[in-house]
Amino acid sequence: NAPSSHSGMTPMQYAASRGHLEVVQMLADQFNAFVDIADREGETALLKAAYNGHLPVVQCLVQRRANVHHRDRDGWTALHNACGRGHLRIVQHLVEHGSANIDVQSQQGHTPL
Secondary structure, eight states: OOOOTTTOOOHHHHHHHHTOHHHHHHHHHHSOOOSOOOOTTSOOHHHHHHHHTOHHHHHHHHHTTOOTTOOOTTSOOHHHHHHHTTOHHHHHHHHHHHOOOTTOOOTTSOOOO
16 A cells, blocks of 8 residues: 555555556455555556556456545546546546546546546
């Protein structure tokens, strides 16, 4: 759960951002790593996985009750990240299985859709 002094990311965030599903599962299941810890930018493992298009990791984190409504320092959610990068299957999963809010606005007034 401890963030790196260099990147500010936890092992969970790093694994999620790189799409390492097995590592994410191991950290959550065997080491009880928290899925909702935010880094210096306010991003959680779910926001990072959604941004980078890692659907299996997003599914894993949502199943483990990651907060799909979490907002980073700019007010962006995982849904903003997935929409902004064109990751349709992640968008669908967040809306259908995570009850993501399609109307949430960032600090700049942007909605995911």
